[in-house]
Every structure is written in structure tokens, then in C-alpha cells.
Amino acid sequence: MCYAHSKGSRIVLKGDVSVKKMVDSAARADWIKEKVDLAKMQYMDGINIDIEQQVKKSSAEYYALTDLVKEMTEAFHKEIPGSQVTFDLAWCPDCIDKRIYDYTGIVDSCDFVFVMSYDEQSRMWPHCIVGANAPYNQTLAGYDNYIRKGINPKKLVMGVPWYGYDYTCQGLSKDHVCSFAKIPFQGAPCSDAAGHQVPYKIIMNQTNHSLSGILWDEEQKAPYLEYKDPHGTFHQVWFDNPRSISLKAAYVKERGLRGIGMWNGDCLNYSGGSIAQEQTEAMWEALIPK
Known part of the structure; x- marks a missing residue:
């Protein structure tokens, strides 16, 4: 932590709590005090609130969540001058995974929000066909929707994935269409739960042993392989790389977003080998809009 501070970096807590419990103002105050005290004891610089629970519009939880963010921000700013309070939002404000929040209220109440522009295939219609974890057009449409709601772009940080999804293909056509098993989720017949997450460093190790090498889907503007x-079953892996991330970073600059970040830093290879070093540096550099 001291090393991070010497480089001007902030280290923050991560906070998650039952929204149902936060309806009670006393419980909310206790939880906020607990986090502030912990941050002060550990010389931390704020908190990132990562709550991803189902909330109905205009419910008690709906209003309590906004109150929590507002009260948390006020407490941290008072007790730890210069601290920051941030909140994680879904990739789009349109009821993703039944999370309906007071988006403008939450954004206004904290320093900025981190938009989780990944896992965008949690619900798929109508066919179980593999696609990108964070398709370009779909990702940018999410930010456009937030901005249309009156949210200041300067309070939006774009989150991009440093991991991909590995799917087992039930069928793989010559034109690279991979169909996979149905796993219904919240009314949709298919979900990315049929795949499993794979860090970027693992995907890069797979490249030389793949059948295809890295391919590119022009419509989704995403790579895959x-x-x-060993059992003779075909797999398709979709991920983000410097090429796809750079396109999204350009949007950050064009629309004047606050910045860009990733989930998560440990997904890269820091072993020090020349190839690994080149791949890792390229991913970090892709976060800087050209």
C-alpha cells in the first residue's frame, strides 16, 4: 500500500451488503461506520460499492440503495478528506439481470461509477450461439443509454474485460458458428453460464495450440479462437485483446468519459518472459486512447 501511495495510486475497500438490510436506516448507518472505520485503520482512500442484486423499481430497496451511496459518500468525504466513493453499474441501464436502480440518483451521489461492460451474454435469444463477451456496438449502446438518461459522461468509467469465455461447441460449422447447450437464465433460453471464464494469459497460451489462431469477428469487433x-470436442473462446479494447478506448475519448479500467489486473502474465511482457504491455497500452 505504501508503494502504491508513493506512485500516486489510491487503494480502496470493496463493499457488498444485502440491499434488503439497508432499508433500515440504523443498519445502514452501522454498515457505513464499519467501512469508514476500517478504511481509516488501514489508511485506505475510499470504497468501491459493488452491489449486483435484483431490485424492483420504486421498491424500498430501490430508494435505500441510493440513500446508501449518498450517505456513504458523505461519511467518507467527512472522515477521510480527499477519499473517493464509487459504485459499479451494469453494462446497460435497461434492467440487466433484473437490476433496476436509480441510476441518476446513484451517479449524482458518488464520485463516479465503474460500468461493468462485460458478461453481456447473461441472457441470449433466440438461439444458443456463441458470441463476444462484450460486443462493440452493444457495449457502446449501453453508454449512449446512460448518457441519454442525463448522466454526465465525466462520471462514467468504462470497464473492459481482461478475460474471456470458453464454450464447448455442440456443433461447429465451417463458417465458425458454435452452438452450445441451453442453460436458461431469467426467461432467456441461453446464457454465458454455459461457458467458463478464462484469464487473458491462459487464452494467449492456447493460441499456438489452437486450430485457428486468433480470428476476428468484424460485426462484433472481437477476437476469438x-x-x-483431448476428448476430441471443439471449443470456441471469445475474449478482448488490444485491438478490441483500443476501439472502445477511442469511444471513451470521443464521448468524454472519465476514463477506462479493467477487470481485472491479475488476468495478465507478469512472469517476465519476452512474449508475455510484450502481450502484457500491449494490454495496458490499449487502455490509453490514441
Whole structure:
């Protein structure tokens, strides 16, 4: 932490709590005090509130969540001058995974929000066909929707994935269409739960052993690769790389967003080998809009 502070970096807590419990103002005050005291004891610089629970519009939880963010921000700013309070939002404000929040109220109440522009295939219609974790047009449409709601772009940080999804193909066509098993989720017949998350460093190690090398989907503006496992089953892996991330970073600059970040830093290879070092540096550099 001292090293991070010497480089001008902030270290913050991560906070998650039952929204139902936060309806009670006394419980809310106790939880906020607990986090402020912990941050002060550990010389931390704020908190990132990462609550991803289902909330109905105009419910008691709906208003309590906004109150929590507002009261948390006020407490941290008072007790730790210069601290920051941030909140994680879904990639789009349109009821993602049944999370309906007071978006403008939350954004106004904290220093900025981190938009989780990944896991965008949690619900798929109508066919179980593999696609990008964070398709370009779909990702940018989410930010456009937030901005249309009156949210200041300067309070939006774009989150991009440093991991991908590995899907087992039930069928793989010559034109790279991979169909996969149905796993229904919240009314949709298909979900990315049929795949599993894979860090970027693992995907890069797979590249030389894949059937295809890295391919590019122009419509989704995302890379993917294909391989066959020891049982002879075909897999398709979709991910983000410097090429796809750079396109999104350009949007950050163009629309005047606050910045860009990733989930998460440990997904890269820091072993020090020349190839790994080159790949890792390229991913970090992709976060800087050209």
C-alpha cells in the first residue's frame, strides 16, 4: 500500500451488503461506520460499492440503495478528506439481470461509477450461439443509454474485460458458428453460464495450440479462437485483446468519459518472459486512447 501511495495510486475497500438490510436506516448507518472505520485503520482512500442484486423499481430497496451511496459518500468525504466513493453499474441501464436502480440518483451521489461492460451474454435469444463477451456496438449502446438518461459522461468509467469465455461447441460449422447447450437464465433460453471464464494469459497460451489462431469477428469487433480438447470436442473462446479494447478506448475519448479500467489486473502474465511482457504491455497500452 505504501508503494502504491508513493506512485500516486489510491487503494480502496470493496463493499457488498444485502440491499434488503439497508432499508433500515440504523443498519445502514452501522454498515457505513464499519467501512469508514476500517478504511481509516488501514489508511485506505475510499470504497468501491459493488452491489449486483435484483431490485424492483420504486421498491424500498430501490430508494435505500441510493440513500446508501449518498450517505456513504458523505461519511467518507467527512472522515477521510480527499477519499473517493464509487459504485459499479451494469453494462446497460435497461434492467440487466433484473437490476433496476436509480441510476441518476446513484451517479449524482458518488464520485463516479465503474460500468461493468462485460458478461453481456447473461441472457441470449433466440438461439444458443456463441458470441463476444462484450460486443462493440452493444457495449457502446449501453453508454449512449446512460448518457441519454442525463448522466454526465465525466462520471462514467468504462470497464473492459481482461478475460474471456470458453464454450464447448455442440456443433461447429465451417463458417465458425458454435452452438452450445441451453442453460436458461431469467426467461432467456441461453446464457454465458454455459461457458467458463478464462484469464487473458491462459487464452494467449492456447493460441499456438489452437486450430485457428486468433480470428476476428468484424460485426462484433472481437477476437476469438477455436481448439479441440483431448476428448476430441471443439471449443470456441471469445475474449478482448488490444485491438478490441483500443476501439472502445477511442469511444471513451470521443464521448468524454472519465476514463477506462479493467477487470481485472491479475488476468495478465507478469512472469517476465519476452512474449508475455510484450502481450502484457500491449494490454495496458490499449487502455490509453490514441
